[in-house]
Amino acid sequence: MRSFSRRGVGRVVFAAVLSASLPGAALAEAGDRLTVVTTTGMIADAVAQVGGDRVEVRALMGPGVDPHGYRQTRSDIVAMTQADLVLWHGLYLEAQLEEFLLDLAARQPVIAVADGIPANLLLGNEDYPDRFDPHVWMNPALWSMVVLAVQDALTQVSPDDAETFRANAEAYQAELSRLAAYQAQVLSTVPPQARVLLTAHDAFNYFGAAYGFEVLGIQGISTESEAGLNRIGELVDLLVDRRIGAVFVESSVSDRNVRALIEGAAARGHEVVIGGELFSDAMGAPDTYEGTYLGMIDHNATTIALALGGTAPARGMDGRLSPGM
Structure with missing residues (x-):
């Protein structure tokens, strides 16, 4: 019963803040910087690398914040409802945010950037047998796939900047390859x-x-x-x-x-x-x-x-x- 009550309260807060926020929320006009809100800092860093000076990015979870138990605040809701794009990890990393983000996706661009990684590359999750281990950023080769998902998401919102996003993503993926080579070298x-x-x-x-x-x-x-x-x-x-x-x-x-x-x-x-x-x-x-x-x-x-x-x-x-x- 307590779980149901908390979910119901969350929906009421979401609806109230959403109705107050939507009048100011709109996709960026041509030439404007895109406002992107992400859940984790790792995704925000990828957005900054791919988007360059075409984006303004904010991460909800800063240093030392555990994403597994994080719950959205009122200011988080306002930021997300007013953003041009919301990017979250997926794979049940943000377990307490998932229902809210799925609801929000019916209203505006909200994309789980790790959900597109092929299942055969993912590891199992002992805590939740029907889900995968979400910590894919620990392998730069898998994180490179997330970077491509970020590129695709930005391009969907601002197709006029597609070439800029593509070039930035390619340059960043070269850095990720360099990182993977360094990591393999020192760990060997x-x-x-x-x-x-x-x-x-x-x-x-x-x-x-x-x-x-x-x-x-x-x-x-x-x-x-x-x-x-x-x-x-x-x-x-x-x-x-x-x-x-x-x-x-x-x-x-x-x-x-x-x-x-x-x-x-x-x-x-x-x-x-x-x-x-x-x-x-x-x-x-x-x-x-x-x-x-x-x-x-x-x-x-x-x-x-x-x-x-x-x-x-x-x-x-x-x-x-x-x-x-």
Whole structure:
């Protein structure tokens, strides 16, 4: 009953704000910048890269925000109803927003940019057996498909800018290929027996599949799932038995469970350290290298490689992926 009531209230708020917002909402005129609202920062970054100076983009979820449990605010509703285009991830990433976004799609351009990835390239979702793992951005090759979906969406809204969007998307995809090559290079230096990535939740399965790492999460694919004492106990056993020396925290997930693992291993005489903070469901702070998709993934690969016994070339403060690449 409580779920029904919350949904009903949400519909009332949506209808009220929508009726107040629609008079000012219209597709951009020729020559105007397109107003694009996205759910995640990763999608916003792709829009900025493809749209260039033809777009003004806003992400609803900033650094450290968990998309799995995010609910729209009144200001979010206003922003989305007044936008020329709304882009969301799909694949049940924004589980609490999905019903609202599907309703909004009946009124204006609203597109789930990851839903078009072929099913044979997607991984299963242990939390929701009838859905896929949404964390496709962990593999730049899959994210490149999302960039194409962004290009298509922008072109649908502003066909006069199709050539600009195409050229920008091609240039950005070349950067993604360069990123994938760098990531493969540095991760290959990690000794095979050390290629175990244990994090707060299962956000890195596409990473593991692409680069040959065993991935373990304390929580499931969604951070809405709970990590029980049995799960933590099992992972402490694994850390001790396999002599794993580093685990990782995530910028958008509490580190409480990770620290419980470390304490549990210490109680059994095995030292485990935090190998670093990884960006999983959100990018870094605005106006930083890690606040871009390229920087987010570069940071993760470099941090993982160094913490697990590999090597990584130094990179300059200008954000180059690595010298000579």
